[in-house]
Amino acid sequence: MKRLAVVGLACLLTACQSSPTDLLPDKPEKVADFPATTAEDLSDCVHRAAQSMRSPYVFHLNARADKLEFVITATGEPNTTMQPKLLKLELHVMTKGESTTVELKKSARGDHELNRDIWSLVERCAQWMPEHPAENTAP
Numbered sequence: 001m002k003r004l005a006v007v008g009l010a011c012l013l014t015a016c017q018s019s020p021t022d023l024l025p026d027k028p029e030k031v032a033d034f035p036a037t038t039a040e041d042l043s044d045c046v047h048r049a050a051q052s053m054r055s056p057y058v059f060h061l062n063a064r065a066d067k068l069e070f071v072i073t074a075t076g077e078p079n080t081t082m083q084p085k086l087l088k089l090e091l092h093v094m095t096k097g098e099s100t101t102v103e104l105k106k107s108a109r110g111d112h113e114l115n116r117d118i119w120s121l122v123e124r125c126a127q128w129m130p131e132h133p134a135e136n137t138a139p
Helices: 002-017 039-052 112-131
Strands: 030-035 057-063 069-076 086-096 099-106
Touching: 030 112, 039 057, 039 069, 039 086, 039 099, 039 112, 069 112, 086 112, 099 112
Parallel strands: none
Antiparallel strands: 030 099, 057 069, 069 086, 086 099
């Protein structure tokens, strides 16, 4: 019973440590529109390029059912077994008419180098995609 109380208290304290400032902001840090590319192709290119980076982060790609919006997230490894993985950034890739809009959101504890690297991948993939629309491999 004491062990259960200690574990419960530890979980409660861990949950209390995260504050609203750790959540991703509503307003994106960067926003850009890229012409003549689809959100699916661009997000796939960025996701695969991010996975090939030497990085301590785990990248996930999620798609909306209609395939008009894709979200790439980067989570950091937890500091302890009690602490969950912390979200470091979100990259939203959305089809809007003839262009694709990309929004970068980072956490309050985000990694500035990671943000710069991911945005660089977005720009490279966006430049590369119109030249190679039929191929689906990262630059």
